[in-house]
Every structure is written in structure tokens, then in C-alpha cells.
Amino acid sequence: MEFPSRRYGRYIIRSRVGEGGMAEVFLADAIPPRGDKFSVALKLMRKGVPLEAFADEVDLMGLLDHPNLVRMLESGEAFGRPYIAMEFLDGGDLKRLMDAHETLKRRIPVGIAVHVCIEVLRALSYFHQLRTRSGRPLELVHGDVNPSNIFFSGEADVKLGDFGVAKGSAANIGPQDGVAAGKLHYLSPEQTLGESLTPASDLFSLGIVLHELVVGTHPFLRNETDDEVVMEAIRAAKVSLPDTVDKGLGQIIRKALTPDLDSRYRTAGEFAGALLTWTLDSGNSPSRENVKSWLLKTLSYAGL
Numbered sequence: 096m097e098f099p100s101r102r103y104g105r106y107i108i109r110s111r112v113g114e115g116g117m118a119e120v121f122l123a124d125a126i127p128p129r130g131d132k133f134s135v136a137l138k139l140m141r142k143g144v145p146l147e148a149f150a151d152e153v154d155l156m157g158l159l160d161h162p163n164l165v166r167m168l169e170s171g172e173a174f175g176r177p178y179i180a181m182e183f184l185d186g187g188d189l190k191r192l193m194d195a196h197e198t199l200k201r202r203i204p205v206g207i208a209v210h211v212c213i214e215v216l217r218a219l220s221y222f223h224q225l226r227t228r229s230g231r232p233l234e235l236v237h238g239d240v241n242p243s244n245i246f247f248s249g250e251a252d253v254k255l256g257d258f259g260v261a262k263g264s265a266a267n268i269g270p271q272d273g274v275a276a277g278k279l280h281y282l283s284p285e286q287t288l289g290e291s292l293t294p295a296s297d298l299f300s301l302g303i304v305l306h307e308l309v310v311g312t313h314p315f316l317r318n319e320t321d322d323e324v325v326m327e328a329i330r331a332a333k334v335s336l337p338d339t340v341d342k343g344l345g346q347i348i349r350k351a352l353t354p355d356l357d358s359r360y361r362t363a364g365e366f367a368g369a370l371l372t373w374t375l376d377s378g379n380s381p382s383r384e385n386v387k388s389w390l391l392k393t394l395s396y397a398g399l
Contacts (some may be wrong), residue, residue, distance in 0.1 A: 106137055106180065113188070113243070117144050117259045118175035121154055125168075134183040135168060138174050149177045153263035155235075155258050157179075157224060164216035165246060165256030184254060186247025193242055193307065195397035205344070206379035207213065207389050208308035212372050214253035215245055215301055220363035223294040224254070230281025234263050236292040240300035242307070251387040262292075279325050280313060284354045287326035287341060298360045314352055330354065333390060343373050 099265040101108045106123040113120040121135040140149050156167035156179065168180040189211065196203050219240070225233050244257040283299035286292060289334065315328040332354040336345045347369045353359040360366040374380040381389075 103137065103139075104171060106135065107132075108137070112136065113168070115257070115259065116293075117141060117148065120281055125180065125181075128357040131360045134185075136165075136183045138179040138181060140178070146177065149179075149203055152259050152261075153179060154252040155261060158227070158233075159222075159258075161218060162252065163214050164222065164252055165254050172310040181256070184246040185249045186251065188243050189247070189304070190242035190392055192247070192390075192397075195393055197311075199396055202311055203308050204381070204389065205309055205341070206308070206372065206374070206381045207386060208305065209344070209370050209374055209379060210381055210386060211245065211253050211308065212301060212305045213367050213374075215240070215255050215304075216298075216363040216367035216370070217300070219297055220292070220367065222261075223297070223363060236263070236294060237261050237285070237297045239278060239281075240297050240304070241278045243278065245304070247390055251383065251390045259366060279322055280316060280329075282326065282329055284330045284332055285356070287329055293361075294363065295356055295357065295359050295361050298351055298363065298366050301366070302348060305351065306334070306348050309344065309348065310337065314348075341373075341377060343376065 103123065105126050107126065109122045109124060111119060111302045118138045118140045121137045121139065124132045125135050126132050153167070156170075159166070165184070168182060170177070170179045172178065193203070219237065222235055222237060225235055227233060237255070239257055240255070240258045241248050244255060246254045246256050248254070277295050281300045281303050282362045283292070283296040286296055303314060306312075314334050315327060315332065332352055334349050334352050336348065340348075347366075350358070350369075351360055353367060360369070
């Protein structure tokens with residue numbers, strides 16, 4: 096993306112921090128009329144993306160108000176490009192932290208892994224039950240739950256972001272709807288088939304994330320790159336867990352990754368309840384300070 100200068104409206108672009116099929120995200124400094132400058136994540140829509148898609152995301156983010164969801168600060172347009180300014184989360188995203196652990200040949204502690212997923216489920220529970228200001232249920236499905244869209248603040252708050260492909264549950268959200276190539280591995284079986292989605296579709300995607308965090312590998316794939324092979328593996332959804340995985344936690348992972356909708360967790364609350372019960376029974380319930388210490392050590396070791 097090209098700019099006449101680093102100045103973009105009342106923001107100064109510093110660096111690119113992420114990109115997807117519909118937009119690029121930059122770290123930028125907001126220069127308020129009064130007060131000190133502060134950092135924001137500036138999402139700039141790509142050329143060719145329908146303005147309706149941008150407007151829908153702005154409208155949706157304007158409704159969101161939950162501590163586990165990324166917060167919009169404002170929206171606007173500069174140099175003919177629409178933008179969304181969001182809170183900047185300096186802990187980075189889960190994908191970056193997972194990559195750091197892989198490089199360091201260390202596994203994310205299981206208690207931390209489960210904690211992260213519980214926090215995402217808090218966000219999804221709110222998101223799935225969101226209503227308009229008049230009280231009408233929106234019946235939303237996020238449609239793009241994956242490690243790149245799970246963020247951390249410097250205080251180790253966990254937040255779900257990127258609502259660019261979120262739609263009502265009656266809609267079909269497939270790979271053609273702005274899901275970037277690397278995120279195809281996190282689709283639900285029904286999403287790979289272009290079928291109507293439900294909240295359980297997001298729960299399947301999070302089940303893949305949980306499996307990766309606990310086991311260290313994707314549940315269905317072994318170095319496949321062909322999209323059709325990837326989606327066929329997800330549709331089959333045959334989960335094999337090593338003996339080292341706690342039996343109770345393994346049962347939760349299997350249920351989350353069941354291809355049959357009637358056998359899968361149907362609500363985020365049900366999934367979260369199972370994980371919370373497991374943390375109490377197993378004693379794997381890290382404190383906020385434990386999580387923050389893990390995050391800061393990981394960022395430091397990886398030079399992030």
C-alpha cells in the first residue's frame with residue numbers, strides 16, 4: 096500500500112503489523128488536538144474491497160463493548176482509503192507467540208493454553224448473543240477464529256479481533272469471503288462446504304487452536320499445502336491425541352472437534368464451562384500474574 100507521506104489523516108504510520116485478504120493493519124501514532132500522542136492499530140481497507148464490507152465492520156464494531164473484544168476508537172477516510180482505528184495491543188497476537196515457542200522448542204504451559212481459550216470463549220459468548228440497540232438478536236458468527244486474530248495487551252488481557260467476515264448465522268462464510276490462505280486451516284467442516292454457520296462453527300475453529308496449544312500440532316494436517324487436501328482433512332475431522340494429554344482435557348478437545356453439529360459444543364458457555372471445570376479439577380488455573388509473567392518472558396526470549 097502506498098501513501099503520499101507517512102501522515103494519514105491525524106495519524107502517523109510507523110510500521111505494518113499484519114495483513115489479510117481485505118485490509119492491512121499498521122502501527123500508527125494518533126496525534127490528538129490536545130494531549131500526548133498514543134499508539135493505535137490502523138486498519139486500512141485494500142483497493143477493490145466493497146465499501147459495504149467496510150461499513151458493515153464499522154457498524155458492528157460500534158456495537159461491541161466487551162473486555163475480551165478489540166475496541167474500535169474511530170473510523171474515517173483519508174487519501175480515498177477508509178480506515179478503522181483500534182486500540183493497539185502491545186502483547187501481539189497468539190500466532191506470533193506460538194511461533195516464538197516453536198523456535199525456542201518450548202511448549203506453552205497447558206494452564207496458560209486453556210486460560211487463553213476460556214478468555215476467547217468469553218468473547219464469543221458475548222458476540223454470539225449480541226443484539227441491536229433495539230433488542231433484535233443479530234445471531235452473529237465470527238467466521239475467522241484463529242491464532243492471528245487472538246491478541247494480548249501488555250497486561251496479558253486476551254482479546255478476539257478482526258470482524259471483517261462476521262455475519263449472521265444464516266449466512267455462508269467460506270474461504271472466498273476474505274479468509275486469508277493461512278487461515279484455511281481453522282475452518283469448520285461446514286464452512287469448508289459453504290453451508291450455513293452457527294456459533295458451533297466458531298467453537299470448532301477454537302477447538303483447533305486449543306489442540307495446537309496443548310499438543311503442539313494441528314489436529315488434522317501434516318504439512319499439507321493444497322487447499323482441497325486441507326479442507327478434506329477438516330471435513331473428516333479424525334482426532335488422535337497422544338497419551339501425554341490429560342484424559343479429561345482430551346475429551347473436551349474431541350467434543351469441540353466433532354464434525355457432527357449435534358455432538359459438538361453448541362454454545363461458548365458450554366465449552367467454557369467444560370474447560371473451567373477441568374481447570375478446577377486439575378489445579379491448572381494460572382493467576383493473572385502467572386499469565387503476565389509468561390507473556391513478558393516469551394516476548395523477551397523471542398526478542399519481540
